[in-house]
Amino acid sequence: xxxxxxxxxxxxxxxxxxxxxxxxxxxxxxxxxxxxxxxxxxxxxxxxxxxxxxxxxxxxxxxxxxxxxxxxxxxxxxxxxxxxxxxxxxxxxxxxxxxxxxxxxxxxxxxxxxxxx
Amino acid sequence: xxxxxxxxxxxxxxxxxxxxxxxxxxxxxxxxxxxxxxxxxxxxxxxxxxxxxxxxxxxxxxxxxxxxxxxxxxxxxxxxxxxxxxxxxxxxxxxxxxxxxxxxxxxxxxxxxxxx
Numbered sequence: 001x002x003x004x005x006x007x008x009x010x011x012x013x014x015x016x017x018x019x020x021x022x023x024x025x026x027x028x029x030x031x032x033x034x035x036x037x038x039x040x041x042x043x044x045x046x047x048x049x050x051x052x053x054x055x056x057x058x059x060x061x062x063x064x065x066x067x068x069x070x071x072x073x074x075x076x077x078x079x080x081x082x083x084x085x086x087x088x089x090x091x092x093x094x095x096x097x098x099x100x101x102x103x104x105x106x107x108x109x110x111x112x113x114x115x116x117x
Numbered sequence: 118x119x120x121x122x123x124x125x126x127x128x129x130x131x132x133x134x135x136x137x138x139x140x141x142x143x144x145x146x147x148x149x150x151x152x153x154x155x156x157x158x159x160x161x162x163x164x165x166x167x168x169x170x171x172x173x174x175x176x177x178x179x180x181x182x183x184x185x186x187x188x189x190x191x192x193x194x195x196x197x198x199x200x201x202x203x204x205x206x207x208x209x210x211x212x213x214x215x216x217x218x219x220x221x222x223x224x225x226x227x228x229x230x231x232x233x
Contacts, residue, residue, distance in 0.1 A: 033221070040126070042208060042223040050218055058220070090162065092221075105152070106221055108162040 002026050006091050006109035013081045013116045021076040021112050023091030030096045032074035033058075033106070034066060036087040043090060049074055050096075081116045088113050119144050119213040123224035130199055131232050137195045138227045140209030144190075146170075150212040151185065151192045152221070157205040165207075168192065199231045 004025045013019055023032065030051050035043040045058030047066040055066045063085060065077045074093075078085060091109040120143040130136045142151065153165040166176065168185050176183050180197045196203050209224040 031219075035223075040225055042121075042123075042225040043210075043221075044223075045220055048218065048220065056216070056218065088160070092162075105164050105167055107164075108154075110161050 004091055004093055004107050004109040006089070006112045008112060009110065010113050011115070013078075013114065015082060015116060017081050018077070018079050019081065019114075020078075021089055021091075021114075023074040023076070023093075023109060024072055025074075025091075025093040025107070026072065027093065027095070027107065028071070029093035029107070030071070031094050032068065033092045034064070034074065034076045035090045035092065036060065037090060037111070038087050046076065046089075078114075081114075083116045086114060086116045119146075119211060119215055119220075119222050121209050121211045121222055121224035123207075123209055123227050125227045126225070127228045127230070129230040129232060132201055133198050135195060135197050136199050136229065136231075137193055138207050138209075138229065140192045140194065140224060142190050142192065142209070142211045144211060144213050146213050152210040152212065153183065153192075153194050154208045154210065155205045156208065156226070162208070165194075196229075201231045201233055204229060204231045 007022045033048045034046040037043050044060045046064050047058050049055045049068040052071040067075045089112045092106045094106045122141045149170045151168045155163040155165055173185050182195045184193045206226045206228045208226045211222045
């Protein structure tokens, strides 16, 4: 049972380079999220998706793009990496809660550490 | 505003001491959920507990207990008889409706160090 898998786990980029982080979940969850974690700031939401083909901006979306072409995958792209994007990135997913029922907890991937030089 | 505040940035105690991590939240929602997550040195985020706004019963799970008080908008977490393995960063989070969608808002985290 893989849960939420992020690739790559580590990456070093030069300023201006592009890259894509892949998040895959095998739990058939509808909601998927990308967070970044920086010291002293907790986790901040970058983008999220409430279903296949839909994405929306979170708290800190600038400099990132996302796509949810398949329900199980949520891609986070950096078109032109900047040193300010050095961070640990977490993907998460959860199922939609039914009315009157308990809503699902968030399942997190193991994180992807990105360094931009 | 939907906000979570963990005022304690770092806490350091000696093993076997009890320790309480504070969490204060702000929300306009009448229905909301509160969470605690643990992030050990290995980096992954581990779910500890979910509490909905209608259930103010305190919960105990082994050495862990949670005190939810709506009157003070707090959801504090206590570890009894702490152990070195409890050393981690702990995050409190609030699930609320933001821009029409449910999102999880995290506090800044409290780094807990348990010294042998």
